[in-house]
Amino acid sequence: MSTTTVRLHELAHARTGDKGNRINISLIPYRPELFEILQQQVTPERVLKLFAHRGADHVERFDLPNLKAMNFVIDNALEGGVNGSLNLDGHGKSLSFLLLSLTVDVPPSLVTG
Amino acid sequence: MSDKIVHIGCAAGFAGDRFDASLPMVESLAKHDGPRYLTFEVLAERTLAIAHRERLSNPDLGYSPFLDTYIKPVLGQAIEAGVRIVSNMGAANPRGAARRIKEIAREQGLREITVAVVEGDDLVNAIGESEIRAAKTIEGINIGDREILAANTYLGAFPVAEALASNADVVVTGRVTDPSIVLGPLIHEFGWKEDDWQRLAGGTLAGHLLECGAQVTGGYFADPGFKDVPNLANVGFPIAEVNADAQFVVTKPEGTGGVVDERTIKEQILYEMHDPASYLTADVVLDITGVELVQQGTDRVAVSGARGHPRTQTLKATVSMDGGWLGEGEISYAGPNARKRAELAARVVRERCHDIGIDLPLRVDIIGTLSTFDSIDGELRMRDDFPDDGDYRVRVAVRAPDRETARKVSDEVLSLYCSGPAGGGGVRQQITNRVDTASVLVDRTRVTPLVHVL
Structure with a gap:
């Protein structure tokens, strides 16, 4: 089957929350039928690689098949946490859009918000 | 029902x-x-x-x-x-x-x-300061003899x-x-x-x-x-x-x-x-x-x-401690070759801080390239090739134990006005007192909520 490569941003939405030096980013596909494809492709390993430059050292993914959503818990990506970070965005609130910049391969019929 | x-x-x-x-x-x-x-x-x-x-x-x-x-x-x-x-x-x-x-x-x-x-909810009243200092924090932060500003149980x-x-x-x-x-x-x-x-x-x-x-x-x-x-x-x-x-x-x-x-x-x-x-x-x-x-x-x-x-069986409590000072300074460069002038400004601030004996970790962002997503070392900015022309803003940030040091770093951005690269403008400086927090768990029998009617 032919696939096309698109950014997650085309397919899903996301929100970051923070507690200390740990953030969580939800990943919610616009279409429920994308859930399993994202499960296969947006692995904790890929997400860890995406945040490695920030010092992230562990990623755990929790799946919610009922809500057709995923939750990534990322450790130590805030370079010192909300209080210690020198980043303009010490909470890492903008990082949901870093996750959404990751690309995946999907059937063209599933692209369109 | x-x-x-x-x-x-x-x-x-x-x-x-x-x-x-x-x-x-x-x-x-x-x-x-x-x-x-x-x-x-x-x-x-x-x-x-x-x-x-x-x-x-x-x-x-x-x-x-x-x-x-x-x-x-x-x-x-x-x-x-x-x-x-x-x-x-x-x-x-x-x-x-x-x-x-x-x-x-x-x-x-x-x-x-x-x-x-x-x-x-005041944990200092509930269990006393010495027990709080001795407590193991969830984040692994050592409270030790740091000044406790507040400790409150949820x-x-x-x-x-x-x-x-x-x-x-x-x-x-x-x-x-x-x-x-x-x-x-x-x-x-x-x-x-x-x-x-x-x-x-x-x-x-x-x-x-x-x-x-x-x-x-x-x-x-x-x-x-x-x-x-x-x-x-x-x-x-x-x-x-x-x-x-x-x-x-x-x-x-x-x-x-x-x-x-x-x-x-x-x-x-x-x-x-x-x-x-x-x-x-x-x-x-x-x-x-x-x-x-x-x-x-x-x-x-x-x-x-x-x-x-x-x-x-436990309740979470947050302990707030003095977190020192955040010093920040920003300056803009726009138009032809702006990115290279911004990069030069960034290098000048680093060199100046080194020369005046400040060896704290500095963060230098060039806003307009990649900054919010970036690491303190500017790894993403180095990886990508951004246009030389544009509208860029240099941001310098430091965390210092005292206000004066935070101010000194910020002032190195201010002095770029006359002593930095050409065409820098729009300096803003901010010095902020920070609060550090750590979480501890306390047995719920040690905490007594009280209701009072006025």
């Missing part, structure tokens, strides 16, 4: 949230029968630490500095409509907040009102319910878990017991969804072309309509902007959540993995299926 429905609105999700969100909310609540509540969640960790300092200098203060701003516009209407107010704006001084709210009622010519307070919703049982018009608390200001009224109205884990879980979920205000009604959501939100400038804040089994509908006041649908609920349900099967609060362990959402018409979503497990 009774067909009683409790309406609860949340008109502020953080200290500094929209000051007028409560007006359409009270209007909307006034149209319904039955118990109605207006809540405000305004207590960040930093706010509480500052409040403690304030109270030390003036025993009448130490409650939320936003109390007047949130309460004044809406108190009269709420009292008249029989809408009860619950908020954690008591901060470090709930009784002081209560006295101020009663005073506002008098100033506005309202009837004499009753305000109940929830206290007992109390649960039962003391809030107890305060409401006094028939108070307003309840103000110090530190309680954020969902408690919603769960407390539900416990009071429905008589839920301390081991009714399923209903406590449902009420906690309602509180969790409401506690950040508009984040569940289309705020913090819009992404033009992908997730469009109508009339965001007048986004309505959330109202939950909760039944005796802790199932509920999330909606918002009529005529307001924003949107309530499965997407907004899903984003907020996972907000600040780690293991979705085990969200720990003072009252229950909430499991959201079985939650069902059903859209029931425009801007109405029914939420059910929260599962609860017995609460833990």
Whole structure:
């Protein structure tokens, strides 16, 4: 089957929350039928690689098949946490859009918000 | 099951949230029968630490500095409509907040009102400073002999319910878990017991969804072309309509902007959540993995299926310590070759700091390339090739133990005006006192919540 490569941003939405030096980013596909494809492709390993430059050292993914959503818990990506970070965005609130910049391969019929 | 429905609105999700969100909310609540509540969640960790300092200098203060701003516009209407107010704006001084709210009622010519307070969250009073210093923190931070600004336990919703049982018009608390200001009224109205884990879980979920205000009604959501939100400038804040089994509908006041649908609920349900099967609060362990959402018409979503497990034996407390000083300075470069001039400015500041003997870690961003996503070392910026022409802003940041050092680093940006690369403009400097926090767990038998009626 032919696939096309698109950014997650085309397919899903996301929100970051923070507690200390740990953030969580939800990943919610616009279409429920994308859930399993994202499960296969947006692995904790890929997400860890995406945040490695920030010092992230562990990623755990929790799946919610009922809500057709995923939750990534990322450790130590805030370079010192909300209080210690020198980043303009010490909470890492903008990082949901870093996750959404990751690309995946999907059937063209599933692209369109 | 009774067909009683409790309406609860949340008109502020953080200290500094929209000051007028409560007006359409009270209007909307006034149209319904039955118990109605207006809540405000305004207590960040930093706010509480500052409040403690304030109270030390003036025993009448130490409650939320936003109390007047949130309460004044809406108190009269709420009292008249029989809408009860619950908020954690008591901060470090709930009784002081209560006295101020009663005073506002008098100033506005309202009837004499009753305000109940929830206290007992001060951990220094509960277990003493030496035990706090010796405690193991969740983050692995060593408190040691650092100055403790405040230490507060997250109390649960039962003391809030107890305060409401006094028939108070307003309840103000110090530190309680954020969902408690919603769960407390539900416990009071429905008589839920301390081991009714399923209903406590449902009420906690309602509180969790409401506690950040508009984040569940289309705020913090819009992404033009992908997730469009109508009339965001007048986004309505959330109202939950909760039944005796802790199932509920999330909606918002009529005529307001924003949107309530499965997407907004899903984003907020996972907000600040780690293991979705085990969200720990003072009252229950909430499991959201079985939650069902059903859209029931425009801007109405029914939420059910929260599962609860017995609460833990410990409560979480936050210890706030002095965190030194953040020094920042920014300067802009625009037009031809702007990026290279900005990069040169960045190098000059680094060299200057080194020369004047400041060896603290410096962060130097070039805003307009990649900065927010970047590491302190600027790894992403080095990887990518950004246009030389453009509109770039250099930002330098340092964390220093003392104000003077933070200022010195910031001043190295200021001096770029005459001594840096060509065409730098728009310097801004900021020196901020920081607060560090650490979390500790305390056995719940060591903490005694107190209710006092004024």
